[in-house]
Amino acid sequence: MDSRVVTILIESFPKILIPGLVRTIPLTAISFSLAMVIAVAVALIQFAGIRGLRQLCRLYIWVIRGTPLLVQLFVVFFGLPHVGVVIDPFPAAVAVFSVNEGAYAAEIIRAALESVPAGQMEAGYCVGMSYLQIIRRVVLPQAMRTAFPSLANSLIAMVKDTSLASVVTVAEMMMATKQLNALYYEPLALYLETAFIYLMFCTVLTRLQSWGEKKLSAYERKGAV
Amino acid sequence: MTLEVKAVTKRFGTLEVLKGIDLTVEQGDVVAILGPSGSGKTTLLRCVNFLERADAGTLTFDGEDFDLAHIGKKDILRLRKKTAFVFQNYNLFLNKTALENVTEGLVTARRMPKEEAVAKAERALDRVGMLDRKNHYPSQLSGGQQQRVAIARALATDPEIIYFDEPTSALDPELIGEVLSVMRALAEEGMTMLVVTHEMNFARNVSTKVIFMEDGVVLESGPAREFFEAPREERVKAFLRNIERKEEK
Ligand SMILES: Nc1ncnc2c1ncn2[C@@H]1O[C@H](COP(=O)(O)OP(=O)(O)O)[C@@H](O)[C@H]1O
Ligand SMILES: [Mg+2]
Numbered sequence: 001m002d003s004r005v006v007t008i009l010i011e012s013f014p015k016i017l018i019p020g021l022v023r024t025i026p027l028t029a030i031s032f033s034l035a036m037v038i039a040v041a042v043a044l045i046q047f048a049g050i051r052g053l054r055q056l057c058r059l060y061i062w063v064i065r066g067t068p069l070l071v072q073l074f075v076v077f078f079g080l081p082h083v084g085v086v087i088d089p090f091p092a093a094v095a096v097f098s099v100n101e102g103a104y105a106a107e108i109i110r111a112a113l114e115s116v117p118a119g120q121m122e123a124g125y126c127v128g129m130s131y132l133q134i135i136r137r138v139v140l141p142q143a144m145r146t147a148f149p150s151l152a153n154s155l156i157a158m159v160k161d162t163s164l165a166s167v168v169t170v171a172e173m174m175m176a177t178k179q180l181n182a183l184y185y186e187p188l189a190l191y192l193e194t195a196f197i198y199l200m201f202c203t204v205l206t207r208l209q210s211w212g213e214k215k216l217s218a219y220e221r222k223g224a225v
Numbered sequence: 226m227t228l229e230v231k232a233v234t235k236r237f238g239t240l241e242v243l244k245g246i247d248l249t250v251e252q253g254d255v256v257a258i259l260g261p262s263g264s265g266k267t268t269l270l271r272c273v274n275f276l277e278r279a280d281a282g283t284l285t286f287d288g289e290d291f292d293l294a295h296i297g298k299k300d301i302l303r304l305r306k307k308t309a310f311v312f313q314n315y316n317l318f319l320n321k322t323a324l325e326n327v328t329e330g331l332v333t334a335r336r337m338p339k340e341e342a343v344a345k346a347e348r349a350l351d352r353v354g355m356l357d358r359k360n361h362y363p364s365q366l367s368g369g370q371q372q373r374v375a376i377a378r379a380l381a382t383d384p385e386i387i388y389f390d391e392p393t394s395a396l397d398p399e400l401i402g403e404v405l406s407v408m409r410a411l412a413e414e415g416m417t418m419l420v421v422t423h424e425m426n427f428a429r430n431v432s433t434k435v436i437f438m439e440d441g442v443v444l445e446s447g448p449a450r451e452f453f454e455a456p457r458e459e460r461v462k463a464f465l466r467n468i469e470r471k472e473e474k
Binding site for chain 2: 125126128133137218
């Protein structure tokens with residue numbers, strides 16, 4: 001590597017990292033949090049078998065999972081303004097990412113709810129608890145423990161998927177890198193640098209996942225306390 | 226308290242599992258339900274506590290009549306707060322410690338203040354000899370210990386009757402004794418119990434009444450002493466002989 005490339009890489013580092021910190025991470029954090037709210041609600045509606053709403057949830061999951069994320073972004077960012085609905089890039093991206101992830105996470109959580117043994121529900125009934133009390137205090141906590149590794153996996157995937165937001169003009173890391181590349185024309189070095197920063201973000205999340213799994217598995221541990 | 230069940234029927238698809246069961250439990254009774262596997266004993270208990278909806282039948286609890294096939298949610302919730310159920314496979318809440326398993330029904334379902342519930346739960350755990358394990362999760366307890374916590378969970382709600390569905394059947398032989406002795410102590414303290422069991426010594430020595438079920442009907446019932454000393458039905462005699470032979474081995 002010649003010294004010019006090294007200088008470019010050093011100068012670019014903060015210019016890529018900062019959009020990562022102020023765009024990629026907030027975009028991921030907000031979208032994933034909203035996705036969790038959607039997912040728990042959609043999973044519970046299906047688990048409880050609420051008629052009408054249940055069909056609506058299936059439709060939502062079917063449509064979202066059956067269409068590309070990129071197309072969904074284009075529909076909201078380029079399509080909606082065409083009929084007079086203009087949304088700023090960042091909130092538009094948040095809306096698309098959360099609705100998209102919500103559908104996938106709902107399926108993960110629904111499967112986890114169904115994996116909780118029926119006896120847990122029955123034991124709750126027999127001590128006088130209501131359906132909602134049992135769901136909230138017994139079934140959902142166990143399901144979230146089961147779903148945790150898959151959900152952590154989805155979160156890590158989402159960090160990287162947010163790079164798609166660059167095509168709808170959100171000034172996140174990928175967008176910053178493209179602009180730097182237009183200036184210096186060092187695509188290999190610059191895109192590898194960006195890849196490295198994504199890798200660092202995901203490494204932190206992987207660590208958090210192991211820590212979280214350990215905390216959550218308290219009730220699965222064998223042996224004396 | 227008096228529990229009276231009349232003409233309970235239940236079918237799963239085309240399989241008629243309960244063909245009109247009658248049963249009375251009086252205050253302080255320990256009623257043992259015996260019978261071969263598949264005779265409908267579990268289904269009967271589940272219908273009486275509404276885990277399964279009976280096709281027909283009536284339930285009289287403390288003088289109040291209920292239609293088992295059409296009883297509403299509110300009545301179910303109200304009745305369940307007066308009863309408790311001990312399952313064959315314990316069904317402790319897996320995400321909760323022994324203590325939390327016992328307080329849950331008090332705090333959540335009965336809105337009891339936390340400290341009061343903990344004190345009560347600790348007394349219940351003490352009665353079954355599990356107080357020293359109160360902070361253990363079910364996965365950290367043996368089957369016998371889990372079942373004793375399950376009995377504490379049942380006791381803590383001050384039930385008027387406890388239903389037991391083969392409480393020792395899932396246990397290793399060496400763990401059965403600890404659970405049976407807890408149940409025997411409860412019986413001696415006057416707890417009303419309806420117990421499905423294959424433990425003949427328990428039925429013979431602890432229960433006051435015995436009901437023998439086969440193929441969804443009650444074949445014979447009566448005071449425990451009479452039942453074991455002078456069974457009337459040929460099938461019951463054969464069943465008892467068979468069990469005795471197994472116990473001798
Ligand atoms: N949920 C169910 N669906 C279909 N059949 C069932 C169900 N529960 C029990 N049965 C059947 O009903 C019969 C009685 O079962 P059960 O009440 O468990 O008998 P027991 O407890 O006396 O062994 C059995 O033939 C069993 O296969
Ligand atoms: Mg059974």
